[in-house]
Amino acid sequence: MNNQIDEDHMALISQLYPGVYTQMVPQQGEAKPRRRRRKNKSGEGGGCAAAKKRKLSSEQVNLLEMNFGNEHKLESERKDRLASELGLDPRQVAVWFQNRRARWKNKKLEEEYSTLKKMHDNVVVEKCRLESEVLQLKEQIMDAKKEIQRLAERAEGVSSNSPSSSLSVEAVEPPFLGEFGVVSEGYDNMFYAAENNYIHGMEWVNLYL
């Protein structure tokens, strides 16, 4: 791949002549505020030997990770011990732990969010299921109502001289259908709307599972 000199060269060109190539790159994503990169203060060509030393070795990181696994907090005694063990400045160890804690917390939050989202999605699915169940039950009630009506009419026809026809719809309906009667006035549209949208709603939800 590219060597360091080439990369520095590229970086320098893009820094000194922003826009030389950018015009060729078409829109695509749209809107991209980007932090411009500043080069080393010690001048581009030079080596600026000392103050660099980025990137810890994998051995160092492994040991740090092990310690972080045991305990996220870092008492100064452990910090100093770790630092000498790793050949690092205690300050570096402290910074590493700070960054690690912050990034661990972020990760944790993301996991928590995705768990909650899954739970929410499941609740939405369950809600749809219950709504369709309500529709089904409502239909059963209507059928039962019709049946009662039918039986009442038949009974009326057979014994019209009977003084007390306890099978009249009015006599049976109030205690049982009363609250549904109220519901059917105001909420019918909602339920039917739910029925009409039911399949679409479910499919939409499934996209997120």
Place this chain on the structure above:
DNA sequence: CCAAATCACCTTTTACATCA
């Protein structure tokens, strides 16, 4: 000292452009 935000730099990936 800590958490949170941000910076600075490095590496990798992506999207094009150019060339053989």
Place this chain on the structure above:
DNA sequence: ATGATGTAAAAGGTGATTTG
């Protein structure tokens, strides 16, 4: 036309600094 190569920009990762 097509695969290889070069390049800028974007995205991702991480050590370090600043701020409250």
